[in-house]
Amino acid sequence: MEKHFTRMGDGSGIYMSKEEIRADLADGTTDAADRGKIPPLSAEELDYLYEIVATPVNIVSVARGKETVTSSDSGAFKINYQADISLDRAISIQVHEKVLAADSLDLGNIDYSYKSVKAILHDEAKVMENVQMNTIMPVLYGAMPNLGLYTKPDGPVDNWSELLPRAKIAEARQAQEEAVELAVKDMVYIAEGMYKAGADGMNFDTCGASGDADFLAALEAVKIIRGKYPGFGMEMGMAGEFILGMHGQLEYEGTRLAGLYPHKQVKIAEQAGVTIFGPVVNTSSNRSFPWNLARAVTFVKACCEAADIAVHVNVGMGVGATPMTPVPPADAVSRASKALIEIGKADGL
Amino acid sequence: MGSGDPFGNEATQEVASGMGGIRTAGDLVMRMQLSRGLKIEAAKKYVAEKLGVAMAELSDCSVMREVRQNLGLGYPMPDPGAAKGIGAKIRIAEIMGLKINSVEQFKKKTGLHY
Numbered sequence: 001m002e003k004h005f006t007r008m009g010d011g012s013g014i015y016m017s018k019e020e021i022r023a024d025l026a027d028g029t030t031d032a033a034d035r036g037k038i039p040p041l042s043a044e045e046l047d048y049l050y051e052i053v054a055t056p057v058n059i060v061s062v063a064r065g066k067e068t069v070t071s072s073d074s075g076a077f078k079i080n081y082q083a084d085i086s087l088d089r090a091i092s093i094q095v096h097e098k099v100l101a102a103d104s105l106d107l108g109n110i111d112y113s114y115k116s117v118k119a120i121l122h123d124e125a126k127v128m129e130n131v132q133m134n135t136i137m138p139v140l141y142g143a144m145p146n147l148g149l150y151t152k153p154d155g156p157v158d159n160w161s162e163l164l165p166r167a168k169i170a171e172a173r174q175a176q177e178e179a180v181e182l183a184v185k186d187m188v189y190i191a192e193g194m195y196k197a198g199a200d201g202m203n204f205d206t207c208g209a210s211g212d213a214d215f216l217a218a219l220e221a222v223k224i225i226r227g228k229y230p231g232f233g234m235e236m237g238m239a240g241e242f243i244l245g246m247h248g249q250l251e252y253e254g255t256r257l258a259g260l261y262p263h264k265q266v267k268i269a270e271q272a273g274v275t276i277f278g279p280v281v282n283t284s285s286n287r288s289f290p291w292n293l294a295r296a297v298t299f300v301k302a303c304c305e306a307a308d309i310a311v312h313v314n315v316g317m318g319v320g321a322t323p324m325t326p327v328p329p330a331d332a333v334s335r336a337s338k339a340l341i342e343i344g345k346a347d348g349l
Numbered sequence: 350m351g352s353g354d355p356f357g358n359e360a361t362q363e364v365a366s367g368m369g370g371i372r373t374a375g376d377l378v379m380r381m382q383l384s385r386g387l388k389i390e391a392a393k394k395y396v397a398e399k400l401g402v403a404m405a406e407l408s409d410c411s412v413m414r415e416v417r418q419n420l421g422l423g424y425p426m427p428d429p430g431a432a433k434g435i436g437a438k439i440r441i442a443e444i445m446g447l448k449i450n451s452v453e454q455f456k457k458k459t460g461l462h463y
């Protein structure tokens with residue numbers, strides 16, 4: 001029986017038969033449809049996904065004319081801090097622009113959280129000013145709401161992760177609500193500084209990492225910033241495929257946040273004033289690449305159909321069907337890019 | 350793009366599906382998405398009309414290099430005297446009919462009006 005080379009969700013290579021690949025594609029789309037209460041991919045779309053997975057070449061690409069654009073999270077420290085090359089962030093951004101053909105990038109601090117940036121905004125703003133003088137592509141400032149940093153002992157608020165196991169539900173909710181207020185203030189303060197420094201926009205990354213309160217903080221901050229600076233770019237990337245209900249009762253403009261999947265998250269983000277939304281679909285490292293791919297494309301297609309703004313899918317390691325490894329294999333990454341754009345109808349990555 | 354080594358993620362994604370940044374018109378299309386939330390086809394249509402090129406040509410580096418050279422929009426591997434950085438963005442703002450924040454801040458600081 002003919003076997004096709006593909007991968008597991010952790011990036012390791014495997015061989016699967018046509019029947020095995022087709023079964024995993026069908027299972028993956030069904031899983032997404034069941035969880036998100038969204039339509040599964042059609043038979044034609046699954047046929048096309050099979051072609052993308054099974055084609056016996058290393059790199060695939062979108063059809064001519066279907067190219068999209070890229071944005072980043074922590075983009076300015078992939079080359080220096082992560083790849084361990086001694087390079088200033090401002091220079092790194094020029095490398096992304098002139099060597100790697102990036103369409104945009106975000107500048108961010110190594111401690112990629114708004115709370116951490118508050119004390120060094122004056123220095124971060126100077127880097128942004130420098131970058132803006134020397135680059136052509138849009139450059140955003142990025143960080144995470146990271147609500148957990150507001151809890152004791154790092155912050156002033158009681159730690160809901162300690163309160164919840166002790167069944168102190170009301171206290172845990174109160175602590176999260178206090179943290180939201182503090183985080184909104186910090187995010188707005190940094191956005192004001194970055195606007196004055198010439199940034200093209202803000203990137204609120206990994207939203208919802210601490211649950212529904214974390215997502216709410218980002219939404220409230222975006223709404224305030226949008227009111228102050230109407231033309232300012234506003235990108236919001238998510239932490240996971242659904243919003244954890246750490247609080248459980250929080251709402252934004254009448255919609256309960258806990259449990260929302262990407263096609264509903266994007267509508268809330270739009271309402272707040274986001275211009276580019278970044279959905280996440282988690283990669284399961286012990287399932288096959290075809291399973292993860294069909295699942296990711298199903299969620300992304302529903303999100304893009306619901307969206308009236310641009311959707312840039314998160315496709316780093318461990319999300320958007322990209323295998324969970326620091327060196328994602330180009331064969332899998334290129335297949336995920338093609339499928340998310342051609343079938344999922346993503347506006348960018 | 351996302352986390353992972355720049356070759357495996359960023360370079361691969363650009364080759365597989367990217368417009369190509371300032372090699373082409375990727376940065377300009379991205380500007381329309383970021384500032385106005387336009388979806389990809391609407392953003393490409395807007396930029397193509399402003400530049401007077403076909404939508405398919407926006408991702409063609411041989412066409413776009415010449416367009417960018419002629420209009421002073423900046424491009425990689427620049428010739429001496431080519432528009433760079435904020436200079437190129439001043440031209441982009443004018444041609445795209447778009448307010449670019451860094452250009453507006455530059456005008457305030459320099460007292461220039463154009």
